[in-house]
Amino acid sequence: MLPARHVKAAIPRDAAATGVELGISFPFPDGPPPCLADAAPPAFHGAAPSRAYVGSETCDRLLPSARDLGKWVSATAAAGWGMTLVLPPLPAEAQSHALERVASLSGVPGAEVVANDWGTVHLARRRFPGLPVALGRLTHKVLRDPRVAGYFDSPDAPPAARAALCRSGELSPGFRTLMERYGIRRREVDPYLQPLAKEEWGGRPERLTVHLPYLFVTMGRSCLPGAMHQENPERFLAGGPCRMECRRHAIEFLLPDPGGNGGGKRLLALGNGFYHAAPPPVVERILALLPSHPQVDRIVLSRLLPGDAPW
Amino acid sequence: MVKITVPVSHPDEVEMLAGNGAGELYCGFVPPEWLARYGGAFWLNRRGPVAGNLQRSEEVTLVAERARAGGIPLFVTFNAPYYTQEQQEFLLPVVGALAAEAGIDGVIVSDLGFLVSLREAYPGLPVHASSVVATLNPGMVEFLASLGAARVIFPRSLSVRDIAALCGAAAGRIETEAFVLNEGCVFEEGYCMTTHRTAGALCVQLPEVPHRFVPVFGAPPAAGPPEGGRELLGSFRDWVWFQNGCGNTMTAGGIPNGPCALCALFDLARTGVTSVKIAGRSSSPFRKLASLQLVRAVLDLVERGATREEVAGKSRALRNTPDFCDARYMCYYREAHP
Numbered sequence: 001m002l003p004a005r006h007v008k009a010a011i012p013r014d015a016a017a018t019g020v021e022l023g024i025s026f027p028f029p030d031g032p033p034p035c036l037a038d039a040a041p042p043a044f045h046g047a048a049p050s051r052a053y054v055g056s057e058t059c060d061r062l063l064p065s066a067r068d069l070g071k072w073v074s075a076t077a078a079a080g081w082g083m084t085l086v087l088p089p090l091p092a093e094a095q096s097h098a099l100e101r102v103a104s105l106s107g108v109p110g111a112e113v114v115a116n117d118w119g120t121v122h123l124a125r126r127r128f129p130g131l132p133v134a135l136g137r138l139t140h141k142v143l144r145d146p147r148v149a150g151y152f153d154s155p156d157a158p159p160a161a162r163a164a165l166c167r168s169g170e171l172s173p174g175f176r177t178l179m180e181r182y183g184i185r186r187r188e189v190d191p192y193l194q195p196l197a198k199e200e201w202g203g204r205p206e207r208l209t210v211h212l213p214y215l216f217v218t219m220g221r222s223c224l225p226g227a228m229h230q231e232n233p234e235r236f237l238a239g240g241p242c243r244m245e246c247r248r249h250a251i252e253f254l255l256p257d258p259g260g261n262g263g264g265k266r267l268l269a270l271g272n273g274f275y276h277a278a279p280p281p282v283v284e285r286i287l288a289l290l291p292s293h294p295q296v297d298r299i300v301l302s303r304l305l306p307g308d309a310p311w
Numbered sequence: 312m313v314k315i316t317v318p319v320s321h322p323d324e325v326e327m328l329a330g331n332g333a334g335e336l337y338c339g340f341v342p343p344e345w346l347a348r349y350g351g352a353f354w355l356n357r358r359g360p361v362a363g364n365l366q367r368s369e370e371v372t373l374v375a376e377r378a379r380a381g382g383i384p385l386f387v388t389f390n391a392p393y394y395t396q397e398q399q400e401f402l403l404p405v406v407g408a409l410a411a412e413a414g415i416d417g418v419i420v421s422d423l424g425f426l427v428s429l430r431e432a433y434p435g436l437p438v439h440a441s442s443v444v445a446t447l448n449p450g451m452v453e454f455l456a457s458l459g460a461a462r463v464i465f466p467r468s469l470s471v472r473d474i475a476a477l478c479g480a481a482a483g484r485i486e487t488e489a490f491v492l493n494e495g496c497v498f499e500e501g502y503c504m505t506t507h508r509t510a511g512a513l514c515v516q517l518p519e520v521p522h523r524f525v526p527v528f529g530a531p532p533a534a535g536p537p538e539g540g541r542e543l544l545g546s547f548r549d550w551v552w553f554q555n556g557c558g559n560t561m562t563a564g565g566i567p568n569g570p571c572a573l574c575a576l577f578d579l580a581r582t583g584v585t586s587v588k589i590a591g592r593s594s595s596p597f598r599k600l601a602s603l604q605l606v607r608a609v610l611d612l613v614e615r616g617a618t619r620e621e622v623a624g625k626s627r628a629l630r631n632t633p634d635f636c637d638a639r640y641m642c643y644y645r646e647a648h649p
Binding site: 094144157165173224250274308 | 350423424431449469503506510517524525537550638
């Protein structure tokens with residue numbers, strides 16, 4: 001049971017998980033639904049939603065307009081939710097627009113920004129020092145290739161290599177210096193297929209957000225579904241024309257497991273991002289971490305396909 | 312004057328490259344201790360553990376000495392997307408020894424924490440931010456300059472216009488480098504969390520595996536693939552093939568096929584970029600030389616005051632693969648294609 005931080009009616013806290021906040025992802029550039037509660041699950045493992053994640057983490061075309069962002073601020077405030085603006089890695093021309101949106105959140109109670117590139121962290125912290133900036137999961141450098149997940153437990157792999165693949169570089173002194181210099185208090189991570197080392201969860205001062213159930217795998221500046229309506233050779237050009245195909249279609253690939261055992265992993269191309277749904281045992285492993293790791297205090301849920309498991 | 316940055320993987324290549332107009336050299340170094348510890352499972356840099364890398368510090372010393380004799384600097388790649396704390400503790404003294412004993416002129420890194428530690432440990436050693444850092448915006452240039460990076464290497468996904476904007480942001484504070492020849496990247500390499508080892512490059516695999524179009528959450532169900540969907544993966548396969556060096560082929564005249572910015576050199580030179588990079592540390596000496604001669608010839612033309620049309624015409628003539636040029640999937644900077 002994961003009691004929600006901001007919902008008084010949530011199930012009472014228990015020893016298993018205290019203070020876990022539940023965020024719901026709204027990646028497309030729409031205004032908020034008429035009733036936030038209707039667009040979100042009533043609860044996930046006992047926690048009620050209390051934060052909206054607004055915006056795409058991979059595509060700057062999906063940056064909400066100033067008007068829609070204002071509506072989101074009002075809607076989340078009315079619902080008693082927190083508001084998070086999610087920014088993708090920003091190309092040059094999009095960065096100034098994005099920072100205008102960030103400016104509009106400055107001073108909004110409970111508002112924060114998720115930045116997925118350090119250039120945006122640098123500018124946002126300098127210009128809006130009072131606004132919390134979280135490091136987005138795309139900046140968390142850890143191998144996420146679903147094709148080789150089975151190799152992490154292989155006895156044939158050198159122990160040092162296996163250990164390294166279950167760690168990031170974020171506990172190094174240099175990275176700690178960066179986190180301190182920019183006052184980063186929250187880091188977002190993925191539901192890794194490999195079991196991350198214990199210190200990756202507990203050996204850092206910042207709070208952690210875990211995204212479920214989708215693991216980010218890769219992204220391009222060009223958009224695969226977005227190339228559908230184009231002709232060669234205009235396809236696959238970064239910043240090419242967009243008809244928001246990602247609102248309607250995703251492409252699901254079946255990647256065969258290496259070695260030809262007949263199994264495979266599904267990979268979902270949603271716009272310019274590629275995702276893999278973490279299997280239930282991985283999700284359960286992460287949920288089981290929560291009781292002993294109070295710094296993992298937020299979960300963000302995404303629903304990408306109609307057939308996704310209910311929350 | 313724009314410099315040409317050229318890969319080197321053996322001391323015997325240095326004189327040849329220096330004599331044909333290389334402005335800078337870069338190499339990889341994988342010490343045997345790393346190989347013993349991590350095998351092929353964790354690459355020290357963006358090339359496989361052996362191919363394209365030097366494995367003895369004496370070889371790095373020799374390359375650095377010969378480069379210095381030719382009047383050009385040598386940079387060494389330590390550009391895995393990240394290193395764990397343990398790996399950084401191993402690599403810091405390795406870099407220190409290369410700087411003090413081999414006389415290298417700088418290192419190329421991707422892990423930002425490692426960059427910070429390197430600057431602290433060896434403040435006199437220039438550190439270049441690899442393309443894997445994914446410098447896409449002026450804020451990132453400013454950020455890297457504030458960390459003391461000496462150069463930013465732009466990712467392959469940028470346009471010439473983007474590069475001009477970022478060179479403007481960098482001006483006077485930090486050097487800049489852009490790709491000019493040989494290897495592409497289908498995904499944004501700084502945000503690609505897959506591996507080329509064991510399973511091969513994901514981008515190459517995707518067009519060959521089963522796929523289906525599915526409606527996203529909230530969209531109405533669709534009957535069959537959307538318009539344009541049937542041909543999509545075929546076009547994607549073509550693009551991936553071009554990005555991967557056209558299957559690592561060469562023309563009958565010995566010109567390497569693959570991602571290319573020769574036509575764009577006229578505009579690139581005007582962005583203020585410090586250097587243009589030829590990719591391919593694991594290429595043969597012949598391919599390295601042919602690549603260098605190709606870029607040198609076109610850059611010389613630019614520097615002699617040729618027009619954009621003359622530069623484009625000469626580039627196409629040198630390549631002599633009009634079908635590939637017209638396909639445009641081989642261009643690094645497709646928008647600059649004449």
